Amino acid sequence: MRALTFRQRMTAVAATLSLAVACAVTAAAPPAAADSAVSVSVDAAQQLAVIPSTGVGVNEAVYDPHMNSSDIPGLLSGAGMGAVRYPGGSYADGYHWQTNTEQGGGYVAPNTDFDAFMGTVRAAGAQPIITANYGSGTPQEAAAWVQYANVTKGYGVKYWEIGNEVYGNGEYGATWETDTHSSHSATTYANNLLQYVSAMKAVDPSIKIGVVLTTPGFWPDGIVGPGDSMDWNHTVLSIAGSKIDYVIVHTYPDSTSEADLLGKPQALIPGIAGSVHALINQYAGTNAPNVGIAVTEANATSYRDTAPNGLFAPDEYLTWMENGAFTTDWWALHNGSSCSGLTTVDGATDYNDYGMLASSSCEPPQDTPFPAYYGTQMITKLGSPGDTLVKAASSSSLLSAHAVRRADGDVDVMLINKDPNNTATVSLSYAGFTPSSGTPTVYSYLENAHSIGSAQSGSATTQTVPAYGITVVQMHPTSASCRVVYNKNEWNGGVVGSVTITNTSGSQVNGWDLGFNFAGDTNVTKFWSATVSQSGPSVNAGNVSYDAAIAPGGSVQWGFQATWSSSDADPSAFWFNGAACSIG
Incomplete structure (x- = not known):
C-alpha cells in the first residue's frame, strides 16, 4: 500500500482551498548550457560541518511488507544509511505501537512491528528516528514507547519526533493528517507537545525530542490559523522553543524541468536553513546552539526513478548537511507504483515511485536499486561520519x-x-x-x-x-613536512593544551594552518598565538601576524583552553598546510 505522496497532499490542499497556495518557490528558467570546461576550488581549511552519523537517512513504513526482508540491512549499510525513520509518514499519527495497528484501519503488513524494525536497524548499524503518535495518541502512550524501547529492551533510541505533518490536520483547510484533538491550532499542538516532552523525558532524560515546523517558504508558512495570533512556526516555537532538542522540516521541491530540479539544492536549501536557524535563535534562548535541524522527509516530485534523481539525491543530502541538518531522511526505502502513466526519462522508465528500491509488479525485481540509491551510495566514497x-x-x-x-x-x-x-x-x-x-x-x-x-x-x-x-x-596529502608535539594539562572537565609545530622541510613557511580532530568531546573556549575555529570535533588553527613565518628547522607554539565531559583523548593525526605531520 502506498503512502499519500506530497504531490497528492498538495493537490488536496488546492482543492480544499480553491486557490493557488504558495507551496513552492517560483521556478527559475533552466540554466543555459555551459562550456564543458569548469573550475572547482576547494578550501580544505574552511569547515562547513562535521558529517553526522545520522546525516544520511531513509524512511520505512509499517505498510511495507518488505521493510524487514533479509537483504535490507545490507542495502541500508551499503548506502551509508545512518538513520531510519519509523513507522511511516502520515501513518504515524494513527499508529499505535503496542498493537501494531493503524487507527483508521490502514493496512499494516506482517513483521513490521517495532521489535522487527529494530532488528533491521541494528543489523544495519543505523539509528532509529521514531515518530510518536500525536494525532490520535497520548503523551502516556509515547512515554510507554520510550519505556519499552530504552528501559525494557535497552535499544537506546535517541531521536523522537512528536507527530508527522501536523499542520495538515485541517487547521489551514487541508486534512491529510489524522488529528483527533478538539482544537487543531498551532497553540494546541505546542501546549500538547510540552506534555509529551515532560512524560517522555521523565522516562529517559537523555532522549532528543523534535517539533514539527512548516517548511519556510512553502505552504502553509506565513498563514495565521484560527485560534492563533501568529503563523504555525512562530506560534509553536514561542511556546515550546526552550523545551525542544530539534526542529523538523520536509522538502519535496516541485520542478518544471530536469535542469530546474537539479538546481534546487543550491537554490532552496540555504534559504530554508537560514530561516530555520533564525527561528531557533529567536525562540530557543540559551539553548539555541543545541537545537538541531532534522529533514525527516525529502525527495523530488518528478523523475523519481531515473537519472536526474540519482544526481539530485547526493546533492540534496550534502547541501543539507553543509547547512546544519543532522539528518535528511529520504522518502522512502520502498513506496510503490500505481504502474500506470509510466514515462521514459533519459532512456529509462520512470515508475513514479518515491522509493529508493523497486517494490511493484511493473518494476524490476524486488529491491533492485533505483538511481537515487546509487547516487546516495556515492556519499560513502566521499566521507564518513566524523569527517x-x-x-x-x-x-x-x-x-x-x-x-x-x-x-x-x-x-x-x-x-x-x-x-x-x-x-x-x-x-x-x-x-x-x-x-x-x-x-x-x-x-x-x-x-x-x-x-x-x-x-x-x-x-x-x-x-x-x-x-x-x-x-x-x-x-592523499603530500609527504610529511612538519612535526607536531601536543602537550596538555588536564583536570576533570577542563584542559590547557599547547601545540608545537616544527618545520621539517628545507624551505621557509610563510603562513600556516594546522588541522586536527579531537578524539573525544573536547571544546576549545580560549586560545592564544593562533586563530582557532572548531566545528564538532574538527579544529583548524592558523597563524597570527607574528608567527606566520617558520624557518627550516624552526618552530612555533600556540595554546588553548578547553572543556570536556566524557573524553579528552589526544588527536591521532595533524595536517599542516594540507600535508600530514609526524607526531612527537
Whole structure:
C-alpha cells in the first residue's frame, strides 16, 4: 500500500482551498548550457560541518511488507544509511505501537512491528528516528514507547519526533493528517507537545525530542490559523522553543524541468536553513546552539526513478548537511507504483515511485536499486561520519562540488555533472591542502548504470566527469613536512593544551594552518598565538601576524583552553598546510 505522496497532499490542499497556495518557490528558467570546461576550488581549511552519523537517512513504513526482508540491512549499510525513520509518514499519527495497528484501519503488513524494525536497524548499524503518535495518541502512550524501547529492551533510541505533518490536520483547510484533538491550532499542538516532552523525558532524560515546523517558504508558512495570533512556526516555537532538542522540516521541491530540479539544492536549501536557524535563535534562548535541524522527509516530485534523481539525491543530502541538518531522511526505502502513466526519462522508465528500491509488479525485481540509491551510495566514497565537510565552489551552475577533509588528512571531492549532453573537464585548485602527485582513486556513477565503478585516473588537478555522471576523487596529502608535539594539562572537565609545530622541510613557511580532530568531546573556549575555529570535533588553527613565518628547522607554539565531559583523548593525526605531520 502506498503512502499519500506530497504531490497528492498538495493537490488536496488546492482543492480544499480553491486557490493557488504558495507551496513552492517560483521556478527559475533552466540554466543555459555551459562550456564543458569548469573550475572547482576547494578550501580544505574552511569547515562547513562535521558529517553526522545520522546525516544520511531513509524512511520505512509499517505498510511495507518488505521493510524487514533479509537483504535490507545490507542495502541500508551499503548506502551509508545512518538513520531510519519509523513507522511511516502520515501513518504515524494513527499508529499505535503496542498493537501494531493503524487507527483508521490502514493496512499494516506482517513483521513490521517495532521489535522487527529494530532488528533491521541494528543489523544495519543505523539509528532509529521514531515518530510518536500525536494525532490520535497520548503523551502516556509515547512515554510507554520510550519505556519499552530504552528501559525494557535497552535499544537506546535517541531521536523522537512528536507527530508527522501536523499542520495538515485541517487547521489551514487541508486534512491529510489524522488529528483527533478538539482544537487543531498551532497553540494546541505546542501546549500538547510540552506534555509529551515532560512524560517522555521523565522516562529517559537523555532522549532528543523534535517539533514539527512548516517548511519556510512553502505552504502553509506565513498563514495565521484560527485560534492563533501568529503563523504555525512562530506560534509553536514561542511556546515550546526552550523545551525542544530539534526542529523538523520536509522538502519535496516541485520542478518544471530536469535542469530546474537539479538546481534546487543550491537554490532552496540555504534559504530554508537560514530561516530555520533564525527561528531557533529567536525562540530557543540559551539553548539555541543545541537545537538541531532534522529533514525527516525529502525527495523530488518528478523523475523519481531515473537519472536526474540519482544526481539530485547526493546533492540534496550534502547541501543539507553543509547547512546544519543532522539528518535528511529520504522518502522512502520502498513506496510503490500505481504502474500506470509510466514515462521514459533519459532512456529509462520512470515508475513514479518515491522509493529508493523497486517494490511493484511493473518494476524490476524486488529491491533492485533505483538511481537515487546509487547516487546516495556515492556519499560513502566521499566521507564518513566524523569527517569534515569543507568549502568547494564551482564556476558552473551545471556542476555541483562537495569536498571532505578526512580525519587522516586526505581530501575527497565529489563532482556532479548536471549537463545531460556534455562531458565536463574540471580543473581543481586547493587551499589548505597540497595533494600528492600520484594518480588519485576515482569512483564514478554514470547515467543509467547499475553499479559504481572505480579506477586510478586523471590527476588531483584535472578530472573528466561524463554527462549526467557523478565522480568522487580521493586524494592523499603530500609527504610529511612538519612535526607536531601536543602537550596538555588536564583536570576533570577542563584542559590547557599547547601545540608545537616544527618545520621539517628545507624551505621557509610563510603562513600556516594546522588541522586536527579531537578524539573525544573536547571544546576549545580560549586560545592564544593562533586563530582557532572548531566545528564538532574538527579544529583548524592558523597563524597570527607574528608567527606566520617558520624557518627550516624552526618552530612555533600556540595554546588553548578547553572543556570536556566524557573524553579528552589526544588527536591521532595533524595536517599542516594540507600535508600530514609526524607526531612527537
